[in-house]
Structure formats: C-alpha cells, structure tokens
Amino acid sequence: VHKQLKYYLMAPGPTPVLTQALSKMSEPLIHHRTPLFEEVMASVREGLKYLFQTEQEVLILSCSGTGSMEGAVSNFMCRGDKAICVRGGKFGERWSEICTVYGVEPLNIDVQWGEAVDPAIIADMLQKDSSIKGVFIQASETSTAVAHPIKEIAEIVKKYDDTIFVVDGISAVGVFPLPMDEWGIDILLTGSQKSLMLPPGLAFAAVSEKAWKFYEKSDLPKYYFDLGKQLKKQNENQSTFTPAVTLVIGLKEVLDHIRAEGLDNIFERHDRLARATREAVKAMGLELLAKNSPSSAVTAIKSPEGINGGDVVKLLRNKHNITIAGGQAQLKGKIFRIAHLGYVDIYDVIIGISALEMALSELGYKFQLGKGVAAALEIFNNDLKA
Amino acid sequence: VHKQLKYYLMAPGPTPVLTQALSKMSEPLIHHRTPLFEEVMASVREGLKYLFQTEQEVLILSCSGTGSMEGAVSNFMCRGDKAICVRGGKFGERWSEICTVYGVEPLNIDVQWGEAVDPAIIADMLQKDSSIKGVFIQASETSTAVAHPIKEIAEIVKKYDDTIFVVDGISAVGVFPLPMDEWGIDILLTGSQKSLMLPPGLAFAAVSEKAWKFYEKSDLPKYYFDLGKQLKKQNENQSTFTPAVTLVIGLKEVLDHIRAEGLDNIFERHDRLARATREAVKAMGLELLAKNSPSSAVTAIKSPEGINGGDVVKLLRNKHNITIAGGQAQLKGKIFRIAHLGYVDIYDVIIGISALEMALSELGYKFQLGKGVAAALEIFNNDLKA
Numbered sequence: 001v002h003k004q005l006k007y008y009l010m011a012p013g014p015t016p017v018l019t020q021a022l023s024k025m026s027e028p029l030i031h032h033r034t035p036l037f038e039e040v041m042a043s044v045r046e047g048l049k050y051l052f053q054t055e056q057e058v059l060i061l062s063c064s065g066t067g068s069m070e071g072a073v074s075n076f077m078c079r080g081d082k083a084i085c086v087r088g089g090k091f092g093e094r095w096s097e098i099c100t101v102y103g104v105e106p107l108n109i110d111v112q113w114g115e116a117v118d119p120a121i122i123a124d125m126l127q128k129d130s131s132i133k134g135v136f137i138q139a140s141e142t143s144t145a146v147a148h149p150i151k152e153i154a155e156i157v158k159k160y161d162d163t164i165f166v167v168d169g170i171s172a173v174g175v176f177p178l179p180m181d182e183w184g185i186d187i188l189l190t191g192s193q194k195s196l197m198l199p200p201g202l203a204f205a206a207v208s209e210k211a212w213k214f215y216e217k218s219d220l221p222k223y224y225f226d227l228g229k230q231l232k233k234q235n236e237n238q239s240t241f242t243p244a245v246t247l248v249i250g251l252k253e254v255l256d257h258i259r260a261e262g263l264d265n266i267f268e269r270h271d272r273l274a275r276a277t278r279e280a281v282k283a284m285g286l287e288l289l290a291k292n293s294p295s296s297a298v299t300a301i302k303s304p305e306g307i308n309g310g311d312v313v314k315l316l317r318n319k320h321n322i323t324i325a326g327g328q329a330q331l332k333g334k335i336f337r338i339a340h341l342g343y344v345d346i347y348d349v350i351i352g353i354s355a356l357e358m359a360l361s362e363l364g365y366k367f368q369l370g371k372g373v374a375a376a377l378e379i380f381n382n383d384l385k386a
Numbered sequence: 387v388h389k390q391l392k393y394y395l396m397a398p399g400p401t402p403v404l405t406q407a408l409s410k411m412s413e414p415l416i417h418h419r420t421p422l423f424e425e426v427m428a429s430v431r432e433g434l435k436y437l438f439q440t441e442q443e444v445l446i447l448s449c450s451g452t453g454s455m456e457g458a459v460s461n462f463m464c465r466g467d468k469a470i471c472v473r474g475g476k477f478g479e480r481w482s483e484i485c486t487v488y489g490v491e492p493l494n495i496d497v498q499w500g501e502a503v504d505p506a507i508i509a510d511m512l513q514k515d516s517s518i519k520g521v522f523i524q525a526s527e528t529s530t531a532v533a534h535p536i537k538e539i540a541e542i543v544k545k546y547d548d549t550i551f552v553v554d555g556i557s558a559v560g561v562f563p564l565p566m567d568e569w570g571i572d573i574l575l576t577g578s579q580k581s582l583m584l585p586p587g588l589a590f591a592a593v594s595e596k597a598w599k600f601y602e603k604s605d606l607p608k609y610y611f612d613l614g615k616q617l618k619k620q621n622e623n624q625s626t627f628t629p630a631v632t633l634v635i636g637l638k639e640v641l642d643h644i645r646a647e648g649l650d651n652i653f654e655r656h657d658r659l660a661r662a663t664r665e666a667v668k669a670m671g672l673e674l675l676a677k678n679s680p681s682s683a684v685t686a687i688k689s690p691e692g693i694n695g696g697d698v699v700k701l702l703r704n705k706h707n708i709t710i711a712g713g714q715a716q717l718k719g720k721i722f723r724i725a726h727l728g729y730v731d732i733y734d735v736i737i738g739i740s741a742l743e744m745a746l747s748e749l750g751y752k753f754q755l756g757k758g759v760a761a762a763l764e765i766f767n768n769d770l771k772a
Contacts (some may be wrong), residue, residue, distance in 0.1 A: 009417055017415045025632075026412030029403045029585050031395055031709040062587055063449050066627040067610045074607075103608045193628060199415050199447055201587045201630035221460075221488045221607060224453045239454040242579060244587035244630070245400060246411075321415040380632060 007223040010352050011325040012142045012298040014193035014200050015342030018257055021198060021250035033247050038237035040252050042171055045234060047255025048204060050263070052188055058206040059230045062244040063231075065170040065191035068203035070098050071225035072166050072187050076134065076214040079103040083134040084125060086117045089143035090328045091168060095136040102220050104275050107132065113144045115301070115332060116293040119152040126160055133214070134164050139172030143328045145300035145337060147176065147291045151183050158184040164211045170194055171297040173204075175270045175341050176259065186211040192247055194297070195266075197343040202247045207231075270296040272383050273340035273349050276376040280353045283375035284360070284367050289335050297341040300327075302334065304365045309336040315359045322355050346380045396738050397696045397711040398528045398557055398684040400579040400586050401728030404643055407584060407636035418631050424623035426638050431620060433641025434590060436649070438574055439565035444592040446637075448630040451556040451577035454589035456484050457611035458552050458573050462520065462600040465489040469520040472503045472510055475529035477554060481522040488606050493518065499530045499540040499717060500686070502679040505538040512546055517601070519551050525558035529714045531686035531723060532676045533562065537569050544570040550597045556580055557683040559590075560644065561656045563729050572597040578633055578638045580683070581652075583640050583729040589632045593617075656682040658769050659726035659735050662762040666739045669761035670746070670753050675721050686713075688720065690751045695722040702747045708741050732766045 007015050012224060030036055033293055048058035073095075081104050085096040086119070088111030096106040107125065111117045117137070126132055135157050139150050139196035150167055157165035164186035169178055173188065174195030180188045183206070192202035205227060215228055229240045259264065274296040278288060281301050289300035310333050313326040327335040338352050355371045361369055397401050416422055434444035447454055457479075463469060467490045471482040474497030482492040493511065497628035499505045503523070512518055521543050526533050536553055543551035550572035553562055559574065560581030566574045571594070591613060593601070601614055616624045644652065645673050660682040664674060667687050675686035689695035699712040713721040724738050739758045747755055 007416065009415060011417050011419075013628065014415050014417060022412055022414070026408055028393060028408070029395060029400050030393065031397050031400060032586075032707055033397075033711075034703065044756060063453065063610060064628040064630075067449065068612045098609050101609050191628075199630065199632040200418075200628045201633065223484050223487050224449060224456045224611075242399065242450040242577075242586045244450075244585065245629075246585040246632075247587065317420065323420055364736075 006321065008322040008351060010348070011303050011323050012194070012337060012339035013191070015042050015197060015339065017199060018197040018254050020257065021253040023210065024253050025246045025250040029245060037245065038090065040249055041234070041237035041298040044248060044251045044255055045237070045260060047252070050159050051174055051255065052206045053263070054181045054188070054206050055145045056180070056206050056208060057231055057234055058204050059227050059234060060239065060243065060248065061203045061205065061225065061230070062201065062241070064200055065168070065189065066094065067225060068189045068191070068205045069094060069168060071205060071222065071227055072189060073098045073102055073104060074218070074220040074222040074225060075227045076164060076187065076211055076218055077102065077104045078133070078217060078219045081105065082107055082129065082131060083136055084132055085110060085121060086111060086137040086148060086206065088115060088117060088146060088148070089113055089138070089141035091138050091141055091143060095168070099136070103226045106189045114146060114289040115291050116146050119149055119156055122153055123156045126156065126163060130160065130162065130164055133164055134306045135168055135276045136166045137168065139167050139169045139178055140175065140295040140297045142171045142298060143331065144289055145295045145298045147172070147293045147295040149293065150178060150185065154183040154185055164214055171295070171341065174266060176267055180206055180208070190252070195341050196251070198247055198250050202251065206276055246296055269345065270341060272379065273344065273346065274299060276346070276349050276379040277338060277340055277353065279379055280349070280372035280376040284357065285371040289331070298337050298339040300337045303336060304360065307360070307363050307365055311358055311363060312336045312356070315362060316355055320355045320359065322352070324352070349376055392707065393710040394737060396725055396734070397709050398723060398725035398727065399577070399581070401583060401725065402730065403585060404583040404640050404729050406643065407639040410639050411632045411636040415631060418625065418629055423631065426621035426635055427620070430634060430637045430641055431623070431664060433638070433645060436645055437560055438592045439594050439643065439649070440567045440574070442566070442592050442594060443620055444590050444615055445613050445620060446625065446629065446634065447589045447591065447616070448587065448627070449589050450586055451589045452480065453593045453611060454575045454577070455480060455554060457460050457591060457608065457613055458575060459484045459488055459490060460604070460606040460608040460611060461613045462550060462573065462597055462604055463488065464605050465488045467491065467519040468493055468515065468517060469522055470495060470508060470518055472497060472523040472534060472763065473529035474501060474503060474532060474534070475499055475524070477524050477527055477529060481554070485522070499676050500675040502532050502534050505535055505542055508539055509542045512549060512601065514541065516546065517547065518549055520552055522552045523554065525553050525555045525564055526561065526683045527550060527682040528557045528684060529717065530675055531681045531684045533558070533679045533681040535679065536564060536571065540569040540571055550600055557681070557727065560652060561683045562653055566592055566594070569590070578637070581728050582637070584633055584636050587630045588637065637673065655731065656727060658765065659730065659732065660685060661728055662732070662765040663724060663739065665765055666735070666758035666762040670743065670758040675717070684723050684725040686721045686723045689722060693746070693749050693751055694719045697749060698722045698742070698745055701748060702741055703727070706741045706745065708738070712740070735762055
C-alpha cells in the first residue's frame with residue numbers, strides 16, 4: 001500500500017482553511033483591546049454584512065455553531081412560547097432539543113430524512129395558531145444534504161408580526177443565496193468552519209429589526225450568548241467577552257477573499273461542484289439521499305446494497321487519507337457524505353470522486369471505473385466553455 | 387521617534403502564544419471525528435489532569451472563560467438557590483450577574499477592590515444559613531491583581547455536604563498552586579489565553595464527585611455548556627459539539643511543554659516574576675493596589691498622583707508597541723496592570739519595567755531612572771545564585 005501523506009478534508013465541516021488565513025493566524029497573537037484589533041473588527045463587520053446580504057449587524061460569537069443556535073432561542077423566545085421546529089435531520093432535532101431545554105414548546109414538523117419540508121404545512125400551522133412565536137429551520141440540513149425552501153417559508157412567516165423566522169445557515173451562508181433582508185429572514189446563523197474556510201470556534205448571528213423587538217420581551221436566561229450586549233460592543237468594534245482573536249484575524253482574510261471572488265461567483269462555484277458530484281455518483285449507479293432539493297454544500301449518497309457506508313468512510317480514511325462523513329443517527333451505515341463547500345474547486349471534486357471510485361471498487365461494488373470522474377468532467381467542461 | 391516593530395503582549399490575557407503551539411496550529415486543519423484527533427484528545431485529557439492536579443476529567447469547552455463561568459452556575463445550581471458571590475473586582479461581579487440571570491439568589495460579599503476576602507465571613511454565612519448551595523470566587527481577581535485565600539475557604543466549604551466551592555481559576559491555574567483534589571475545590575475553571583499560552587477560544591472546567599451530584603439535581607437550562615454531556619463525549623475522546631480543533635491541537639503542545647517544565651518550577655517561575663515586578667515598582671516609589679495577597683499572575687500599580695493610568699497604557703502602546711492593561715470600572719484611570727504569566731520569563735519583566743520607567747519619566751513622574759530594573763535584577767540575581 002502506498003502510504004499517502006497528503007491529507008484531504010472532504011467532510012461538511014470543518015472544511016479546508018484558506019491558505020492566507022492559516023498564514024495570518026500563525027503570526028504572534030495581539031491583544032483585543034487595541035486599535036489594531038478594532039481595525040480588524042471594523043473590516044470584518046462590513047465583510048459579514050456583505051456575506052449575509054444584510055444591513056443589520058452580524059454578531060460574532062466565540063463558540064461552535066450550536067452556541068449560536070442556543071442564542072437564537074434564548075434571546076428571542078419566552079418561557080411557554082410555542083415554536084415550529086422543522087425536524088428533517090439531526091440539526092432540525094437540535095432546534096427542538098434547545099427549545100425544550102428552555103421551556104419553549106416545540107411544535108415539530110417531522111419530515112422524512114432526505115426530503116425538504118412542504119411550506120404549506122407551516123402556512124397551515126401558522127394560520128391555525130397565531131400564537132406561534134418562531135419558525136426554526138435549517139437552510140441546509142447537513143445530516144441529509146437537503147436544502148429547505150427558505151424563500152417560500154420567509155414569504156409565509158413575514159405575514160405574521162408576532163412570529164420570527166430563524167434560519168440555521170451554518171452550512172448554507174456563502175454556499176447558496178440567502179439574502180436575509182430581501183427575503184425577510186429574521187435570524188440567520190453560520191459558523192466559521194464551513195463556507196468561511198476557517199477552523200471551528202466562531203459562530204455568527206444576524207438579527208432583523210423585527211427580531212430585536214422579541215429580544216426586548218424575552219425572559220429566558222442568557223449571559224455568554226446575550227446578543228443585545230454583543231451588539232452594543234460590536235458598535236465599538238469590540239466584543240462582550242474575550243473573542244477568539246486568532247480566528248477573527250483569519251476571518252478578515254477570508255472575508256477579503258470572499259469579496260474578491262464575489263458572492264455570485266461563489267454561489268455559482270458551489271452549484272457547479274454540487275452538480276458535478278451528483279452527476280458523478282449517479283453515473284456510477286449510486287442513488288442520492290435527497291429526493292428533491294439537494295444542498296450545494298454536501299452530497300449524501302446511499303451506500304450500495306451490501307456495503308456499509310461506514311466502511312466507505314473508513315477505507316477512504318485509512319488508505320486514501322481522505323476524511324468524508326458517514327451517516328448520523330438513523331442514517332448510520334446507510335449513507336456517506338462528500339462535501340464541496342468552502343475553499344474547494346473543481347479538482348477537489350475530481351479527487352473526491354476518484355477516491356470514491358477506488359474505494360467502492362475495493363469494497364466489491366460493480367461499476368465501470370472512471371464513469372464518475374467522466375461525468376464530473378463533462379459538467380466542468382461544459383461550464384468552462386460557457 | 388524610533389518606530390518599534392517588535393510587539394510585546396503584557397496584559398493579563400491574552401498572553402503570548404507558545405512558539406511550538408503557534409507553529410503546530412498553522413498546519414492544515416484536520417477533522418475532529420478521526421483517530422488522529424482522538425489521539426490528541428487522549429493526550430490533552432491526561433495533560434489537563436496534571437495541570438489541574440486532579441483525578442477528575444477536565445472538560446474542554448469552545449468558548450471564552452466566561453462561558454465556563456456560566457456553565458458552572460447553570461449545571462450545578464437550581465432556580466431559587468442561594469449562592470455566595472465574592473465581589474472584590476470585575477470578575478467577582480460577573481459571578482453575581484450570572485447567578486441573577488439564572489434566578490439564583492446571589493449573597494454578595496463586597497470586598498474592597500484591592501483586598502482579599504476574609505474567610506471568616508464565609509464561614510459565618512454558611513454557619514448561619516446551611517441552605518446556601520454554592521460559594522463562587524476568583525482564585526486570582528484579574529481586575530485588582532489580588533489572590534483570594536482559596537485553601538482556607540475550601541477547608542470551610544468542604545464541611546457542608548450541600549454546598550459546593552466554585553473557583554474561577556482563569557488567571558490562576560498554572561500560575562500558583564490550586565491542587566483541586568487535595569484542597570477540595572469542587573469546580574475549577576480556566577481559559578486558554580492565560581497560563582496556557584494559547585489564543586483565546588477554549589475554556590476548561592474540572593468537576594468534583596460532590597459537584598456531579600448537584601448536576602443531577604440542577605433544573606437550570608443548559609445546552610451548549612451541558613457539562614454532563616461533554617463528560618460522556620470526552621470519555622470517548624470526543625466533544626459534544628464541533629470543538630475548536632486548532633486550539634486543541636495547540637493545547638497538546640502546551641501541555642507537553644508544561645509537563646516538561648514541571649508544575650513546581652512553573653509556580654516558582656511565576657512567583658519570581660511577580661516578586662521582581664512588585665519590588666521594581668516599589669523601588670520606583672510606586673504603590674501596589676493589592677494591600678495583601680497579591681496575585682502572581684499580574685501586578686496592579688496605582689498610577690502616580692497627577693498621571694492618568696490610561697495615559698501610561700496609551701504611551702506604552704503607541705511609542706513602545708507594548709500592550710499592558712489599564713484599570714476597569716471604578717479603577718479606570720487609577721491603576722495600570724502588568725502581567726507576568728504564561729510564556730514569559732525574567733527578561734520579559736526586564737522589558738516591561740524598562741518600558742514603564744521610560745513611559746512614566748516621559749509623563750513627568752519624578753524618580754531615578756533605572757531604579758526599577760535594578761530592583762528586579764537584584765531578585766533575579768539572588769534567585770539564580772540560590
């Protein structure tokens with residue numbers, strides 16, 4: 001066996017770190033209560049507004065994405081409130097769990113894992129019960145690689161003055177369009193380790209004017225994740241508590257990079273990589289988990305009959321030094337997931353598909369080697385000619 | 387003016403990052419659900435037990451120190467509980483604020499800023515009211531540079547089965563002795579950006595068996611900071627939520643370094659740097675804020691009559707490229723603070739005192755230039771001969 005030394009990170013987060021950010025973050029640490037750091041903060045505040053397509057401040061929290069999810073409940077809901085939670089995967093379940101912990105009653109919409117929610121169900125629930133305070137959802141449900149119809153749901157929720165629309169965009173912001181202000185999303189979240197091409201450790205929350213009114217009324221306990229306090233501090237280019245300085249410095253590099261590429265190009269690139277990945281696995285005779293509305297961040301593939309998805313993950317790790325993701329919870333062993341978000345481009349897909357072909361071949365899956373890569377090349381070739 | 391290019395970080399956190407950690411953290415990111423990361427976790431779990439002088443698991447959280455303080459309340463207290471909060475500075479106030487947010491009634495002991503708490507007050511309160519569930523304190527109150535008498539208070543609290551002793555050791559663990567198991571501290575916290583010589587972004591909490599029983603009864607909401615869930619995951623060398631992978635990798639380097647130096651040597655080094663700093667400023671005719679029990683982590687110095695402490699901080703920053711800290715809240719303008727913890731040794735103190743001499747001289751303070759450095763050299767010379 002050839003001992004692979006080069007490591008490839010192809011899981012849906014953490015994703016590979018932007019080289020310029022890695023380099024900048026390896027410089028000696030600076031203090032955060034300094035004009036130098038405040039300049040960095042001023043720059044990232046603007047860059048985040050561009051990324052989130054919003055005029056609102058994007059709050060920076062030092063935690064993983066889940067911390068921002070907890071903050072999205074504890075800052076805006078009240079004890080005893082009712083909230084719709086779309087449960088179409090592991091992260092949808094997380095909304096429901098957080099609500100329960102805080103004494104918010106989750107009204108769960110259980111969507112089959114692999115499917116997107118039908119907006120009509122939400123419209124119906126809101127119409128029947130106008131006391132529902134929030135609708136909590138994922139833009140991209142990472143565990144199933146499904147994108148929920150955010151624009152359509154935003155249209156519905158914005159009709160209700162007493163209901164906010166809370167979108168976990170952790171693996172979606174900077175991957176496909178989620179223009180917060182234009183669509184009327186009230187709270188939009190993301191994390192540093194997805195399309196933002198940074199190590200994990202930062203999370204982000206943008207809050208609409210409508211949602212800030214909910215903040216004023218909220219009676220749930222919050223301290224570290226108090227978003228109102230963070231807003232005040234950010235307006236002074238500071239942070240309530242000691243921020244993860246290194247990551248904020250890396251963030252400036254990343255946001256400069258994002259602005260240089262341009263959001264439209266970024267969305268197009270992710271769409272291209274996702275289409276190529278899907279066509280490649282279909283050409284290999286494999287089936288996607290996402291029945292409709294696949295996410296551009298990650299592709300979930302059903303493991304072929306007789307092959308455990310976990311074995312695909314292990315073989316890629318042990319022999320190819322490539323990290324992809326397996327299935328979680330009820331999908332364990334049944335699927336594997338290849339990500340294509342962040343600091344990746346067409347040749348990363350070629351590597352991923354090539355490795356997958358070899359791994360499945362070794363595990364006894366019968367197909368014509370090279371079929372997958374050929375299908376991906378076909379997509380890229382057409383796109384490049386266009 | 388000579389344009390200084392070399393930057394010195396002499397604030398009480400963030401502190402300079404260990405060079406080996408900086409280098410290791412600049413390598414390409416790895417995924418956390420991999421055997422490679424699990425090996426790192428196994429190593430840091432052992433290293434943290436050594437640092438905390440405990441047999442208990444030290445829980446790793448991706449947040450700043452304040453997140454671990456919030457967790458120390460929300461995981462162990464119940465709504466309506468009473469808790470003693472020693473308020474002798476800004477961080478003592480934080481305990482009281484967090485308790486209030488969670489509906490825990492803070493019984494505040496207001497200690498004059500610059501003084502250590504008298505353990506007899508705590509003994510008296512506990513004797514009069516056995517329903518008090520917790521005693522919350524700082525080992526080193528960073529805002530005043532005072533060390534509270536932790537050993538003595540632990541002796542008192544351990545007599546009460548229904549009371550736990552919670553110690554914020556954020557700028558104390560790895561600076562001076564706090565042997566958790568031996569003294570009977572129930573919860574001991576620290577952060578990554580102090581003696582641990584890492585960037586901010588990780589916090590740590592060790593929990594005694596006695597405190598875990600309080601966890602079982604606690605009815606306060608917690609999700610991201612749920613320490614019981616984190617304990618289960620750490621036993622599998624994992625983390626509840628995506629950890630700040632880069633910092634955990636740096637942590638391994640740091641803990642290896644700490645073990646190589648040895649805790650006793652580390653405590654002795656910090657004590658030496660603190661003594662030298664105190665003698666130096668006294669030789670310059672300056673007064674310490676700490677009336678008794680100064681912390682070995684940082685020294686708080688009263689600004690001389692007619693000189694604003696903030697101007698000392700600014701001059702050191704603008705002309706010498708050195709970050710020290712000013713006073714916070716009621717001490718703003720009245721003091722400045724020079725830290726000597728983490729990846730620092732005797733020549734860092736020489737630099738700090740030299741710069742302070744020049745800055746105070748420029749601001750019009752009358753003293754014989756070189757007096758401070760001479761006093762520090764005297765200490766170091768004696769120690770080196772011993």
